[in-house]
Amino acid sequence: MTAALLAKGLSKRYGGTQALDDVGFELQIGEVHGLCGENGAGKSTLVKVLGGYVVPDSGKIEIGGKTIKLGQRPDPSQISIVHQELSIVPHLTVLDNVMMGAPEVGTLYVRSRYRAAVRKQLDAVGLTHIDVDRVASTLSLAEQQLVEIARGVARGARVLLLDEPTATLSDAEISKVFKVVRALKEGGATIVIISHRLDEIFALTDRVTVFRSGRHIWTRNTKDVDPPELVRAMIGRDVVRGGMHAASGASARKTQLQIRDWSLRRQFGSFNMAFGEGETVAIVGQLGSGADSLVESLAGLHPSSTGRLSVGGEPFQLRTINDAYRAGIAYVSEDRAGKGIFLDATIEVNITAQVLDQLSPAGVISIRAARDRAAELAKDFQIDAHRLSHDASTLSGGNQQKVSLAKAVALKPRVLLLNEPTRGVDIGARSEIYSRLHAMTAAGMTLIFYSTDLEEVMEVADRVITVYRGELVNDRPRSGITADDVLHDILHGPERSAA
Template identity: 55%
Template sequence: MEKPVLLVQGLVKRYGGIQALGGVDFEVVPGEIHALCGENGAGKSTLVKILGGLEAPQEGTVTIDGVAIDFGQRTDPRLLSIVHQELSIIPHISVLDNVMIGDPRVGEIYIRARYRAEARHRLDEIGLGHVPLDAPASGLTLAEQQLLEICRAMMRGAKILILDEPTASLSDAEIQHVFKAVRWLRDQGTAIIYISHRLPEIFELTDRVTVFRNGQRILTKPTSGWTNEELVAQMIGRAIQPAHSVPAQDLRQRPVVLELRGFELPGRLRPVDLTVRAGEIVGVVGQLGSGGNALVEALAGLEPRYGGEILFEGASRDLRSIPAAMAAGIGYVSEDRAGKSLFLGAPIEVNLTSAILAELQSAGVLRFGTARSVAQDLARRFQVDVRRLPLPVNSMSGGNQQKVAIAKTVAQKPRLLLLNEPTRGVDVGARSEVYRELKALAAQGLAVVYFSTDLEELRELSYRIVTVFRGRIVRDVAVENTSMEGILADILRGSAESGEAAA
């Protein structure tokens, strides 16, 4: 095997009494795509922070291209660049300026014309050929911003590129743009560390896989030598049971919680009818921009310019604001947990109870003991380490942050729970735990509607799947009557038969 471009030896990192890494050895060679897999909390995020110079270990060394990195400062982006799961795009400046931020070639005098041709070429390669260089980044979709982050790293020409959940918010077509760019970088000799909880991506894209568990490197071998079952078992250290089971009770006898009549969003969603009953879990699927995610956001009070009628528990409701939706008994979990769901610098226990503070006070004074007890109960329900509750939520991995965001909303005891990409960045073990909790809530009568671009998730979690294509519902069927191939066909090109019916 070729000489490693990245060599990690004996890395130890502790946070108080919690050991995040316990003597980890790890290496990557030039021109390979190396998957880093493991549950949330396995040590992947800690390793990435150390490699980027954001954290310093208590023990161990890291060398890049034979040179030891200085743990006291950011790693030179020409040696190693990271595309983090949480975006760092600055919305009010141009696409070109976002691409060039942090580029070592930019000195005190920034002459944009020098970089326009190269930036245009890289944007074209990654599937953003339609995006003007001078347009503000605020006009890009979340998926386009993710691709822009990857373009920024490509411009720096780093020897090592770390991609942390790069496709978590992308559609299938956009994922292929990412894959194309990643393979191109590999062919140029770049070493790529690829972190994803979507196992099909691991098997399709990567050359080798390393599994982390409980702060230890468990096993490294070529991707072709793994099976899906073996990889999952090594990641979680136990056999995993499928969470999906179609409810035995006849849901058609349950009361209607939500009914949409001619509901529409100008330019985004044509008039649709939809009924959701107590105890149902309805998955909404469609490519980003299809109108599926806009439907969920509108029901959460985020889209004031809607038409048609919304009936909630039999009464017509005006849900043109977030307070109106919350007052009606609707809870919402955003796909952007960092920007819209969590207070990143606040303790985990504060985040868990932040939406129900009015219930935890007497005469305007917060009952701290009660609040802590409630936070501990929520943490246990969603498999969050109770010992970490006093720590800031940004000390957690992305997947554990998502569990906190869901638990925080569940604490409000909504009668309709809305979620946008509910397990974005959540590992296979934690996904199963989230699914079980959502199904337990549904069994108690909670209606759940969520938007997802993850076809496996839709099959695993949903009782019904609603497919949206070009702003209209083209299919609404029970999960047992669907296949992943059929769903994919619908979201990519629609169903002629169902499209005519919907019209």
């Protein structure tokens, strides 16, 4: 049988880094194929080669038995790619973004011709509440991700590549993406899923391929592989899984952050709660629940928030992110490429960007002090010190996230706020990030995070706060609940929660 896609002998080197090393890759018609590996394993480079964005040093690619020209964008009806980093054009409407690049759109673009088709695609991925004429910049990151998926599906390509398609989505939205993938498979499409959420790999895929250090390790039937075996193949060793729960109880902790009557119109109602020193708190809710807005508001990103706040017993006014910094609160965005780091600046510049005043005692930046601080933080987050002079854009997604975290931690915050702390990060890098965060909470820092990954919530948090339509559902110790309890809270709200 002719393969849907066949790649042979693909190699690509960037300076001293061998991104792909004589890689072979085969897709069978009508299969869902998982592609796994650590950040930097070569997965994204392979996707860029398949999409014609990068010319390999050697190798060939066949689609449907026909060799394609390397470095040339394939016809959208052959390959469609939904990239991990969004390509949404913010000032265009949802309709325009879905139809952008569609081969059926000629020189005369008449929107009315495509409204019904786009409406159908949006409904299919769970965006029933989004108007096709809405400007994309007003959407949340998760909604933008679903628009990207709708655009990829709309192309009707023989091969659809989804790079971390659910990284920003809650379980409810993920189930809709699963439904779309299964429907496409039934229609004869071939789908590649790149995901660090291994439960998705086992739930959706027929076969799975593992890359490590730019090399193809193996391809096997998913049903013949178990999770520990897959992890070992990805990172070359066993990973010790475990949370970062503090030994002391919440009652023994001194209050670090206190919020009273804290609210944001049309996002969430009045919240009253305290967060203790050394405590790790997860705030969880569906897309549009207000849970992520609550975390953002504590970072000063929503100036219209009202209420009273204090850090270490000291009241302060919060209107901007600089107010948060001065109070000892740091924030890491879920959108690392768009809001977290400067892609075209060096890693060193990124890490020290928020503490330049501390590195300029005489009004002039001390280059040595900046390098020393960057090297220290790079070591803490296991970032290769030899790459500090490289642009952040050269790093894998997981290492970019470490840089974003290091940049915030450089402020030496008393409270660290994280929005999707390990979105698109592989299991090995997650373990390293969790280890460093645990060290900081053990030293007294308070960690508050929003995540749509329930496994992460249950693994990391000491305490879980659930939110539904802007209301508090429950605020409980993680040790006394299950993931099903959390899911019930965020899907049904306080009216139907167990007493």
